[in-house]
Amino acid sequence: MxxxxxxxxxxxxxxxxxxxxxxxxxxxxxxxxxxxTVEPVRWSRALLKRDKKWYSSSEAVRIADNLLLYQRDNGGWNKNTDMAKPLSREEEKALQAPAEKGGVATIDNGATFTQMEYLARVYEATGQQKYKEGFLRGLDYLLEAQYDNGGWPQFYPIRKGYYEHITFNDGAMMGVMQLLRNVALNKAPYAFVDAPRKELSANAVEKGLDVILKSQVKVNGKLTAWCAQHNHITLAPANARAYELVSLSGGESLGIIKYLMALEKPSPEVIRAVDAAVSWTNQVKITGIRLKWIKDATTHTERDRIVVTDPTAPPLLARFYEIGTNKPMFVGRDGIVHEKLAEIEQERRSGYSWYIAFSQELVEQDYPAWKRKWAVTE
Structure with a gap:
């Protein structure tokens, strides 16, 4: 005992x-x-799924204080940093230096909109004004960063290169759109946002929807899906990194479909976009294979990823499809397109997500229910 x-x-x-x-x-x-053996808390979107009471805990407040230190002067945040890690006095001081506060901010890899939602949850739980103020600075950043045509660049202030494209990749723009939509609809935990900012958020969402519909790729006059990034002026599909070429994106298109299906009273244009995109994803799904991790045959230490035959495996989507042929695309750092994952270098095979899960539930349950709800006829 x-x-x-x-x-x-x-x-x-x-x-x-x-x-x-x-x-x-x-x-x-x-x-x-x-x-x-207790695992340390790490910064990720998983922290947004904690029990509501947790956000008033000392641990949650400590992380929120970290986020305020990491926040740039323009209101945004950078990416790929464990912002939940406890900071030393020296690290806190370094984050407040002008060079750091004036650094880049982005919506890539969940940055900025994830920090904002976290601060809103902690403010809702604690009532501490500094978290509200941090959120509102982030909101002002997102509203300012939006292009006049409704899209968002990956980085703002603008960084030249592919960073200035309208970026659907890794859920960047859709993450922003979902947050702004929730703000505009007065959903928790955003009830504290003032009326003028809610109106600005609603306007931004409408502009964002417009550019989503206008950028959906047509092939032979037929709507299909979206590229991971689109030119911010012409809205045409655009290249990003050497291995991210003009294509139709399986994963990013799924995210856009889910967003569009969540809209109340969808317009005829939204209905057409959803119908076409769902049809396309169902057409290009891949069956009979699964991914398997193995030891690299050369080094015997690094991991490698291969495709194996498995008739029982759930359907997949390729990350990229060639526009016009719908052939899956696999590209190494040399920028050369291959038809098989095995044909690109090990570093890219194991270091990038070339396949994603196909949403059977979306196609077979959610989509038919959505059509019934809005009395959509064929």
Missing amino acids: LSVALLLLCSASFTGYAGQCRNAGPVNTANAALAR
Whole structure:
């Protein structure tokens, strides 16, 4: 009984990364080993799925304070940083330096709109004004970054190159659109946003919808899907990195379809876009294969990814399809298109997502229900 009591007392004293047992007296080695296995909190969108009460915890507040330190002067955030990691005094000071505060901000890889939603949740739970102010600065950033035609660049202020394209890749623009739509609709946790900003958000969403519909790719006069990025002036499909060429994007198109299907009272234009895109995804789905991780045949240490035959595997979508032929595209850093994953270099095979899950539920359940709800006829 004593060992159990000590374990409970120790477990109750965990605080974030520290994982230390305070005022619990002697602890046996088994309990100490258990303490060391506690996983540290890492920054990701998974933090947006915590229980509502958690956002008032000391750990949640600590992370929110980190986000304010990482926030740029323009209101946005950079990407690919573990912003949940505890910071030393020196690190906190460095983040407040003018060079850091004036650095780049982006919506790529979930940046900015994820931090904003987190701050809104912590503000809702704590009522601390600094989190509201941080969110509103982020909101102003997103509204300012939008192109006049309704799209969003990957980076703002604009970075020359593919960064200035309207970016659907990795859910960038759709993440922004979903947040702004929730703000405009006064959904939790955004009820605190003032009326003028809600109106601006609603206008931004309408402009964004317009550019989504205008950029849907037509092949032989027939609507299909979307590229991962589109030219911000012509709206034509555009290249990004050497291995991200003009194409139709399976994953990004799924995200756009889901957004469009969530709209209330969809217009005839939205209905046509959804019908065409769902038809396209169903047409290009890939069956009978699955991905498998193996040891690299050359080094025997690095991981490699291969495609194996499996008639029972669920359907997949390729990340990129050639416009016009709908053939899956696999591209290495040399920019050369191949028809098979095995034909590109190991680093790109294992370091990039070339296939995604096909949403059977979307096509077989959600889409028919959506058509019934809005009395869509063939």
